[in-house]
Amino acid sequence: MALSVVILAAGKGTRMQSSLPKVLHPIGGVPMVQRIINTVNKLGSNKLGSDPIYDIDVNSINLVYGHGADLLKTALSDNAVNWCLQAEQLGTGHAVQQAAEFIDPQDDVLVLVGDAPLIKAETLRKLHAVKANADVALLTVDLADPTGMGRIIRDASGDNITAIVEHKDATDAQRKITEINTGVMILNGADLLGWLDGLENNNAQGEFYLTDVIAMAAAQGKSIQSAQPESAVEVEGVNNRVHLAKLERALQLENAQQAMLSGATLADPARFDVRGELTVGNDVFIDVNCVFEGTVTLGNNVRIGQNCLLQNCTVADDTVIEANSIVQDAQVGEACQVGPYARLRPGSVLSKKAKVGNFVEMKKSTLGEGAKANHLTYLGDATVGANANIGAGTITCNYDGVNKSQTVIGANAFIGSNSSLVAPVTIGDTATVGAGSVVTKDVEDNTLAIARAKQRHLSGWERPSKK
Numbered sequence: 221m222a223l224s225v226v227i228l229a230a231g232k233g234t235r236m237q238s239s240l241p242k243v244l245h246p247i248g249g250v251p252m253v254q255r256i257i258n259t260v261n262k263l264g265s266n267k268l269g270s271d272p273i274y275d276i277d278v279n280s281i282n283l284v285y286g287h288g289a290d291l292l293k294t295a296l297s298d299n300a301v302n303w304c305l306q307a308e309q310l311g312t313g314h315a316v317q318q319a320a321e322f323i324d325p326q327d328d329v330l331v332l333v334g335d336a337p338l339i340k341a342e343t344l345r346k347l348h349a350v351k352a353n354a355d356v357a358l359l360t361v362d363l364a365d366p367t368g369m370g371r372i373i374r375d376a377s378g379d380n381i382t383a384i385v386e387h388k389d390a391t392d393a394q395r396k397i398t399e400i401n402t403g404v405m406i407l408n409g410a411d412l413l414g415w416l417d418g419l420e421n422n423n424a425q426g427e428f429y430l431t432d433v434i435a436m437a438a439a440q441g442k443s444i445q446s447a448q449p450e451s452a453v454e455v456e457g458v459n460n461r462v463h464l465a466k467l468e469r470a471l472q473l474e475n476a477q478q479a480m481l482s483g484a485t486l487a488d489p490a491r492f493d494v495r496g497e498l499t500v501g502n503d504v505f506i507d508v509n510c511v512f513e514g515t516v517t518l519g520n521n522v523r524i525g526q527n528c529l530l531q532n533c534t535v536a537d538d539t540v541i542e543a544n545s546i547v548q549d550a551q552v553g554e555a556c557q558v559g560p561y562a563r564l565r566p567g568s569v570l571s572k573k574a575k576v577g578n579f580v581e582m583k584k585s586t587l588g589e590g591a592k593a594n595h596l597t598y599l600g601d602a603t604v605g606a607n608a609n610i611g612a613g614t615i616t617c618n619y620d621g622v623n624k625s626q627t628v629i630g631a632n633a634f635i636g637s638n639s640s641l642v643a644p645v646t647i648g649d650t651a652t653v654g655a656g657s658v659v660t661k662d663v664e665d666n667t668l669a670i671a672r673a674k675q676r677h678l679s680g681w682e683r684p685s686k687k
Contacts, residue, residue, distance in 0.1 A: 222279035223348075224327040224409060225260050226319045229253050229334030230286030230306040235460040241288030243334040244295055245464055248471045249495025249513060252337035252458065253292075257281060257299055260332070262341040263348075276348055279327050282319040283334075311427030312403070313419040316412070325410035331430065333403040336457045338467060343449045344404075351406040355442035356434065358384075359404035361452045369400035370431055372446070381444040384431035388424040401431060402455035411437065479506070484518075487526075501537065525560065533564075536572075550582075553589075571606070585616075588631065600624070601643065605631035611655065613638040630665065 233242025243253035250258070263276040282302040285292050286309060293303070304318040316331060323329055328351060332339065343359070351357035358381060360372050366387075371394050373383040384401045385394050407415075415433040423429065437444055449455055453470045456463070469490075475498070476489035483502040486492050491508040498512045501520035510524050514532035518524070522535050525543035535541065535552045542559030549566035552558060557575045567584035570576065574587040577594035585602040593599060593610035600618040603626070604610065614635050616627040625643035629635065633647050636655030647653060648665035657671040 222277045222324070222327045223263070223330050223406075224279050224323045225281045225330045225332065226304075226316055226323070227253065227256060227260075227281065227283050227301075227332045227334050228312060228315045228403070229292070230284050230309055230315055231335070232287035232309075233335070233459075236458075236464075237461070239288075241292055242458065244288070244291060245458070245461075246495075247337045247464070247467055248475070248493075251295055253283070253334045254296060254299070255337040256332055256334060256339065257296070257301070259339055259341050259344070260330075263344060276345065279324060280322055282322045284315045284318050311421065311425070312430035313416060313428035313432065316430055317416050317419075317428075320413055320416060323409050323413060325413060327409040328406050329409050329412050330406050331404065333457060335459075336403070336455050338454050338456070338471060339404065340449070340454055343447070343454055347404065347406055347447045350445050350447045353443075354445035355408060355411065356381075356437050356444040357406045358434070358444065358446045359402045359449065359455065360399050360446045361402055361448055361455055362398045363400055363452065364398070366395075366398050366400045371395065371397040372399040372401060373397070380438075381434065381446060382438040383435040386423065386425070386429060386431065402449075403430075403457075404455065407433070407437075411442070479504075483520075496532075507543070519554070528559075542578075599627075602627040602629065604629045605633065605649065607631060608633040608635070610635045611637035611639065615640055617642040 229243040231242060236242050236245065244251045247255055260278060260281055263278055280302055282304050284304045284306050286306045302322045306315050306318045347357050347359050368387050370384045370386045371390055372381055373385055374380060375382050415436045418436060419428045419432055421428050434444060456467060458464050458467060472493055473489060475494040476486055476492045479498060479500050480486060482500050484500040484504040484506055487507045492506065493511045496512065496514040499517045501518060503520060504518050504522045506524045507526040509527045511529050516530045517534045519535060519537035521538045523540045525541060527544045528541055529546045531548045533547045533550045536554040538555040539552055540557050541547065545559035545562045547564045550564040550568040552570045553572045553574065555573045556570045559578060561578045562576045563581045565583035568582040569586040571587060571589040573590045575592035576582065579595055580593045580597045582599045585599040587604045588606035588608065590607040591604045596612045597610050598615040600616050601624050602616045608629050608631060617640050618624050618627065627641050627643045628646040630647055630649035630651060632650040634652045636653050638656045639653050640658045642660045645659055646662045648663055650666045651663045652668045653659055654670035657669060659669055659671050663669040
């Protein structure tokens with residue numbers, strides 16, 4: 221059976237003390253609600269067997285929104301969702317009613333909350349499997365302190381759920397129950413639409429509770445079963461920035477554990493951040509305070525020094541990224557050395573055994589096999605041949621104020637310190653540029669170019685004095 225998904229994301233999140241809608245605050249570099257949409261999109265993509273209960277066809281994703289509509293629509297513009305406005309926040313039942321026009325009565329309906337971002341696709345598949353043998357499937361969890369949460373009420377046998385009672389409406393006896401409602405459930409579409417029409421708001425909050433449909437289902441003799449996540453953190457919601465930080469750390473600890481299980485040694489798992497997808501090879505070492513953004517792949521035997529940022533890049537086997545280096549949208553080959561304090565900007569490519577030293581910046585440039593720029597250099601729009609040596613303080617002058625031009629440096633070339641190569645210009649194979657030169661014309665293979673003013677000595681010259 222196909223699945224209609226309803227994500228409740230209309231709350232303002234006053235306790236966040238922010239003009240940004242609560243569900244747009246990031247976890248692991250991704251807005252909370254986007255992370256939930258990503259999880260929904262994974263359903264059915266990883267089959268757990270031949271059983272059709274794991275083959276989930278998501279028919280629609282319906283986002284119930286309210287506060288910060290423009291910001292939400294901009295942030296989520298790449299997603300195929302139905303936008304369901306809840307102009308007044310009158311409760312969770314009222315929120316789901318706003319998506320009713322998009323719910324196919326023939327579908328099952330998965331209800332998710334937009335501020336619980338760590339829910340896993342595997343957990344939702346487990347809940348879907350429970351629904352295959354029940355009329356309603358609830359995701360519940362046991363908490364040592366369930367204060368403020370809706371309690372799961374079961375019959376005398378304990379096997380069947382009969383109701384969910386909100387904390388404010390619960391009796392003293394019911395408040396001793398530790399099994400709570402997470403807000404995540406799967407219901408038959410036709411049943412849900414009928415129950416929504418019968419909701420009332422005669423409760424302590426004066427709201428239309430979605431949880432009231434459980435008592436309606438039980439009254440009709442429906443089977444109501446439950447599943448639980450592996451960890452309670454999956455269903456924890458964010459109410460303020462303290463909760464946000466707690467879930468961020470929980471996510472990063474999970475990321476750290478995954479990296480270590482995949483072959484990485486982390487100097488300190490508590491000082492390690494992944495804000496995207498990180499793939500590591502065997503025998504990788506990652507020092508403290510490193511951040512990985514976007515899609516990052518590290519080969520075998522890679523070493524990353526402390527305080528590095530790697531973003532949308534690949535680093536091949538046996539390469540060392542020294543401390544305080546930044547690698548963005550770049551490709552680093554085998555057995556290279558980068559840093560410390562190096563910056564590889566978008567379009568940078570290092571071939572095998574290339575070296576970029578301290579305070580070297582590259583952009584849209586390729587460093588050939590064995591080539592090196594050891595320190596204090598800028599290479600922009602440049603192609604550097606194999607085994608070339610770029611002296612300290614060298615820059616490629618690639619921008620004339622309007623256009624950018626290419627610099628080509630041949631194999632085995634030697635560029636002396638403090639040279640400026642004014643593009644477009646080509647330095648030939650095994651050519652040499654004398655230190656301090658400003659090169660504006662092509663240099664042929666196997667030649668020495670010296671382009672600097674003749675040194676003069678002036679006697680009687682007075683040094684400036686302080687006035």
